[in-house]
Amino acid sequence: MFINWSQGEINLKIVYYGAGMSGKTTNLQFIYARTPQKLRSQLISLKTHQDRTLLFDFLQLEVGQVANLKPKFKLYTVPGQVYYDTSRRLILQGADGVVFVVDSQADRMDDNAELWRSMERHLVELGYDLKTFPIVVQINKRDVPNTLSIPEIRRRLPIKGYPTFEAVAIKGYGVFDTLKASMSGVIAAAHQAV
Amino acid sequence: MFLQGSFNTISVAALIQTLCHERRSVQIEAWRTDANAHICLSEGMIIAAKCEGIEGPDAIYKLMSWSNGLFRVGQLPEHFAPTMAAEPEGLLLEAARQRDELMA
Secondary structure: OEEEOOOOEEEEEEEEEEOOOOOHHHHHHHHHHOOOHHHEOOOEEEEOOOOEEEEEEEEOOOOOOEOOEEEEEEEEEOOOOOOOHHHHHHHHOOOOEEEEEEEOEHHHHHHHHHHHHHHHHHHHHOOOOOOOOOEEEEEEOOOOOOEOOHHHHHHHOOOOOOOEEEOEHHHOEOHHHHHHHHHHHHHHHHHHHO | OOEEEEOOOOOHHHHHHHHHHOOOOEEEEEEEOOEEEEEEEEOOEEEEEEEOOEEOHHHHHHHHOOOOOEEEEEEOOOOOOOOOOEOHHHHHHHHHHHHHHHHO
């Protein structure tokens, strides 16, 4: 969280975290395309192996103000390949919330689990309290063959207790439900902090 | 000079991010045993960078590899002529990407 007093804004950072090709970039591209141009910044895109790191920010006027400050959300994706650990840690620095994007395909569960563990490790090392930090889970790619059932995914990943949304991000299903839940969690935490 | 410290206390990335967030117009002088660096920021942008004889974006990537060293932050000289204009986040993320790929 960063308060820009001169602009009357509170900057809040949400990081889309998850395995490579799980759909993080697709989420951000969908959100970016549907955010009014006058409310959003340029989309910054950095190429990494297999996917891209994206970031942009936008003013969110519907969620109300926090201590008379306008919330400005900054959305980031992390590169999902295992070896981009320094990059993920840098991106998580200063995060106010995380959307963890799960790839529903059976053969991706080990990757999902590894990225979940890395997220928890980074958050703890950065001083976050996992009991209170706003994490929202998106179970993506519900439309592709070879997906596991939701109960099976819940059994395989430690996502119990977190707000969870099914999604087909490539078609936009569940994208804004997930984002709104994350923004609500982040705003609630900001109200407590400010 | 209005701020000084060690990269053991605050990382290079965190220092640059914080100063850019606050849209400070400042210069960062950094040094360690056998090397030094000079970064200039203006209104949230990186406008000059030199590290170990390297200039421009590559100087930021080089400085990001420092895990120790000292720094001081002072006022940007008047009429300073920028040699670049880059968003800090893009450069810092690119530096992290290069480091990850080098170590992969």
